[in-house]
Amino acid sequence: MDQLSLDFTLDQGGFALSAAHQAPLRGITALFGPSGAGKSTLLRVIAGFEPGARGRVGFGDTVWQDSAGGIFVPPHKRGIGMVFQDARLFGHLSVAGNLDFADRRSAAIPSDITRDAVIAALDLEPLLPRRPASLSGGERQRVAIGRALLTRPHLMLMDEPLAALDLRRKAAILPYIAALPQAFGVPVLYVTHAIDEVTRIADDLIALNKGQVAAAGPLAETFARLDLDGGGSRFEAGVILSATVVGTDTEWQLTGLDVEGQTLAMPAAQIDAGAQVQLRVRARDVLLATQRPEGLSAQNILTGTVTEVIAEPDTAFAEVFVAVGAQSVRARVTRVAVAQLGLAPGLPVHAVLKAISFDRRVL
Amino acid sequence: MNLPAFDPLWLTLRLAAVTTLLLLVLGTPLAWWLARSRSRIKPVVEALTALPLVLPPTVLGFYLLILLSPTSPLGAAWRNATGDTLTFSFAGLVVASCLYSLPFMVQPLQAAFEGLGRGPLEAAASLRAGPWDRFFRVVVPLSLRGYLTATVLSFAHTIGEFGVVLMVGGNIPGRTKVISIAIYEHVETINYADAHLLSAVLLVFSFLILLFVYVLNRRFRVRVG
Numbered sequence: 380m381d382q383l384s385l386d387f388t389l390d391q392g393g394f395a396l397s398a399a400h401q402a403p404l405r406g407i408t409a410l411f412g413p414s415g416a417g418k419s420t421l422l423r424v425i426a427g428f429e430p431g432a433r434g435r436v437g438f439g440d441t442v443w444q445d446s447a448g449g450i451f452v453p454p455h456k457r458g459i460g461m462v463f464q465d466a467r468l469f470g471h472l473s474v475a476g477n478l479d480f481a482d483r484r485s486a487a488i489p490s491d492i493t494r495d496a497v498i499a500a501l502d503l504e505p506l507l508p509r510r511p512a513s514l515s516g517g518e519r520q521r522v523a524i525g526r527a528l529l530t531r532p533h534l535m536l537m538d539e540p541l542a543a544l545d546l547r548r549k550a551a552i553l554p555y556i557a558a559l560p561q562a563f564g565v566p567v568l569y570v571t572h573a574i575d576e577v578t579r580i581a582d583d584l585i586a587l588n589k590g591q592v593a594a595a596g597p598l599a600e601t602f603a604r605l606d607l608d609g610g611g612s613r614f615e616a617g618v619i620l621s622a623t624v625v626g627t628d629t630e631w632q633l634t635g636l637d638v639e640g641q642t643l644a645m646p647a648a649q650i651d652a653g654a655q656v657q658l659r660v661r662a663r664d665v666l667l668a669t670q671r672p673e674g675l676s677a678q679n680i681l682t683g684t685v686t687e688v689i690a691e692p693d694t695a696f697a698e699v700f701v702a703v704g705a706q707s708v709r710a711r712v713t714r715v716a717v718a719q720l721g722l723a724p725g726l727p728v729h730a731v732l733k734a735i736s737f738d739r740r741v742l
Numbered sequence: 743m744n745l746p747a748f749d750p751l752w753l754t755l756r757l758a759a760v761t762t763l764l765l766l767v768l769g770t771p772l773a774w775w776l777a778r779s780r781s782r783i784k785p786v787v788e789a790l791t792a793l794p795l796v797l798p799p800t801v802l803g804f805y806l807l808i809l810l811s812p813t814s815p816l817g818a819a820w821r822n823a824t825g826d827t828l829t830f831s832f833a834g835l836v837v838a839s840c841l842y843s844l845p846f847m848v849q850p851l852q853a854a855f856e857g858l859g860r861g862p863l864e865a866a867a868s869l870r871a872g873p874w875d876r877f878f879r880v881v882v883p884l885s886l887r888g889y890l891t892a893t894v895l896s897f898a899h900t901i902g903e904f905g906v907v908l909m910v911g912g913n914i915p916g917r918t919k920v921i922s923i924a925i926y927e928h929v930e931t932i933n934y935a936d937a938h939l940l941s942a943v944l945l946v947f948s949f950l951i952l953l954f955v956y957v958l959n960r961r962f963r964v965r966v967g
Contacts, residue, residue, distance in 0.1 A: 428864055454867040455876075461868035467861045471883040480879070484870040530869050 381533065381566065387434030387444070389424060396420050396590040404534065404566035406582035407557065409598075411571060412610065417590040418570045419464075422536050425568070426461050427454035438534060458488075460527030460565070462537040466519040468511035474522050475507040481529035490531035492563050500562055501525045501555055517548040521555065528563060535559065535567040541576065553579055574615050578602065578659050578738045586610025603709055607689065607698065616698075617661035618709050619738070624654045639704025643679045645735060657738040665710035666731040667699060669720050679732040681708060685724055690714050697722075701730050708732070749916055750924035751943060757832070757920060758900040761839040765847040765896050766889075768840070773851035774877075795845050803909025806838050810910065830912045835920070838910045839900045846895040854888020855881065887959060894955045898948060 383404050388397040396417040402408060410418050424432045427443065430451055436444040443452045460481075468477050482494050498504055501521045511519060520540045527535060537556070541549045557580040559567055571577060577584060578598070585595040586605055593610030594601050603618045605611035625635035625642065633644040636656070643658075650656060671680065683703035690697040697717045699710045708730050712722070722728070776788060794802060810828035811817045820828045828834040862884060866876040882889070904922040911918030913927065921944055928937035 426864075426868060428867075453872075454864070455870050455872050458870075459868060461865070463861070463865065465861065467865035469862060469865070469880060469884070471886075480866075480871075481869045484875075526869065 381439040383425070383534070383568070384435070384437045385421075385425075387424060387432045387436055387446075389420065389429055389432040391420070394420075394590060396424070398592055400585070400592045400595060402583070402585060402595065404568065406560045407567045407569055407580050408583040408585060409569050409571060409577040409581035410585050410587060411574070411577050411581075412587035412593070414572055416572075416587040418572070418587050419538050421587065422461075422538050422568065422570050425534075426459055426536055427452060427457050458530075458533045460530045460532035460535045462520070462523045462527045462535070462540045464539045464542055466511075466516075466523040466540075468514075468519060468522055468526070470511055472511075473507065474503065474509050474511065474514070477511065477522060477526050478503070478507075478529055481526045485529065485531040488531040492528055492531050492565075494529060496563075497525045497528050500558070515548075516544050517552055520544070520552060524555065524559075528559070528565070532565055535565050537567060537569045539570050539572070541571075541573075549576075556580055574611070575738070578619055578657065599706070603700070603707060614663075615661065616709070616711070617659060617664070618707060620658040620660060620706055620708070622656050622658055624650050624652050624656060626652045638681060639706055641681050641703065643681070643732070643735065645737065648737060659736045659738055660708055660732055661734070662698060662709040662711040664732060664734040665708055666733065667701070667710050667712055667716070667720065667722065668729045668731060669726070671729050672731060675731065677731050677733055679735065681730045681732065683708065683728065683730060685722055685726045685728055687724060688717055688722055690717065701728055703730070748943075750919050750921045751940065753832075753916065753919065754901055754921040757835055757839060758897045760836050761843060761900045762847075762893055762897045764836065764840055765843060766893065769844065769847035769851055769892065769896075773848045774855055774881075776848065776852045777855035791848050792845050794842050799842065799903070799905025800909060802842060803838065803906040806834075806841070806906065806910050810834050810837065829910060830914060830918060832917055835907060835911045835918055838906045839903060842903055842906050843896045843899045846899045847892045850888050850892040850895065851885070854885040854892075857888075858884055890955060890959065894951060898951060901944070901948065 381404055383402045385398040385400045385402070388395060394417070398421060410421065412418050420429070423429050424436060424444075432444060433446045435442065441452070442448070442450050443457055444450060469480065472480060478494065478497070498507070501524060503522060503525050506514065506518055506522060511522070514522065524540065540556075541552060544552070553576065556567070556569070559565065569580065581598050583596065584598050584601040586593045586601070586608065588610050594605055594608035599619045599621070606613045606616040620638055622636040622638045622643065625637050627634045627647050632647040634647050634650065636643045636645060636658070671682075681703045683701040685699060686702045686707065687700040688697055695713050695715070696711055697714045699712055699717070699722055701708050701710065710730060716722070772791070776784060776791070807829060808814065809816055812821050812827050812829070817828050820833070824833070826833065828837065858881060862880050863876055866880045871879065902922065903920070904926070907918065907920055907923060913919050913923050921940055925937050925940050928934070928940065
């Protein structure tokens with residue numbers, strides 16, 4: 380596994396980005412943060428478009444940039460594939476011409492990536508003779524992804540490739556992106572400010588805030604504490620649960636899911652039994668009870684043990700982490716409830732999940 | 743009709759063609775530098791490049807006459823190397839025309855390069871294209887309309903040149919007597935028939951060139967969208 384090592388600062392007149400971070404790159408790493416956090420700039424530094432960055436940027440055994448050592452590898456020699464937010468296809472070439480532009484220049488590089496495989500994986504065949512100007516936004520990004528893959532890169536950088544698309548088109552492209560690392564053996568660094576994109580496709584997460592890395596690590600554990608580390612909004616705070624599909628009850632139109640030996644039910648989804656799925660549960664959608672609640676319309680209850688209680692000073696609320704097997708759920712409750720129920724580490728509790736969303740990634 | 747009357751036309755076309763080709767080679771790097779540079783001397787270079795637009799051709803011609811004369815270092819060096827003078831020769835006309843038409847080559851190219859922005863260049867760099875590769879495979883094709891405009895304007899402007907030629911080249915048949923000079927001479931000698939003929943040829947020729955460019959430009963625009 381190749382390691383991206385960053386230790387640099389970049390001052391852009393009023394905005395300073397600094398990163399001292401080692402990121403093992405496997406699968407898809409989401410670079411997440413609000414607008415203006417410095418995500419795109421960080422990507423540009425890695426790509427080699429910011430020669431003014433002071434410090435070091437390295438990938439695997441290669442040093443790409445070292446201001447002290449006078450090293451600067453220009454972008455065209457870094458072996459990165461970049462997908463820009465605005466696609467940046469060449470208007471003077473057809474789609475096939477755009478793909479060939481990359482393909483020809485990387486033909487000598489040892490790689491399993493072939494033109495045919497890329498065209499097949501991204502369904503580009505019908506688009507080949509067309510001009511970029513005649514493509515829809517979603518088609519354009521698919522071509523841009525294919526073109527970047529055909530540089531046979533060590534690392535794919537994607538700069539909010541779906542930001543300009545509506546929800547439906549976004550949903551249509553996400554599966555293509557999610558499949559890239561397995562299909563082509565290339566790690567992806569994916570910039571986004573949309574949390575639903577993160578939870579759908581990311582394996583790891585780097586959260587950026589105000590030009591600093593706020594949190595980083597495997598998706599589920601980093602995501603659960605994102606807001607507490609200053610990297611996400613409290614409103615969206617919650618956890619990601621891995622679950623196995625048990626089966627679908629056609630009478631009640633419910634799909635059963637197994638989480639750590641306990642069962643949840645979701646409105647029926649077209650997913651085969653045995654499939655792994657990811658669920659997102661927001662902290663504000665979780666109630667806690669010290670006894671198993673009866674006579675409740677909410678049916679999804681997970682039993683676990685309190686591991687951590689974080690009271691927020693100056694507010695009515697506290698964040699409570701509950702271990703459910705090897706995973707955990709998080710509940711946002713009032714501080715007065717913490718006191719009255721005696722919520723403390725070690726206490727067995729029942730977590731009632733009022734709402735669960737499917738992140739439709741089937742692994 | 744006596745055919746020798748067309749000599750000035752061929753000479754003019756040759757001068758315009760050579761000048762335009764030279765300007766394509768020299769103007770491209772200059773325009774690229776002007777489009778990309780953030781140097782403090784950029785405005786100075788821009789002003790110098792635009793100078794032929796505002797200077798009376800006689801002023802430009804006067805300085806060139808001094809600069810190119812066999813007594814100047816440049817003129818002397820040229821004479822030693824080629825055995826011919828720069829003043830009152832075709833080579834001298836080419837040098838003068840290049841300066842005279844420089845803004846007509848550089849300004850459209852600079853505008854085209856600036857209009858590209860950094861997007862296509864960064865995209866090409868991320869696709870493993872080096873600097874020269876980026877320029878010839880991305881910048882030039884995407885700036886074709888700018889090149890077309892620059893080429894035609896430089897060519898047409900050189901054809902219409904009069905004052906500078908008169909100062910630097912004089913009126914030597916087959917050597918420096920271009921069409922505008924020939925027409926002037928015909929009028930001076932009250933040879934209106936030849937003046938009519940050459941003027942009409944120049945008028946129709948210029949119109950056809952411009953028409954060709956505008957038609958091509960229109961098609962080009964539709965294709966690229």
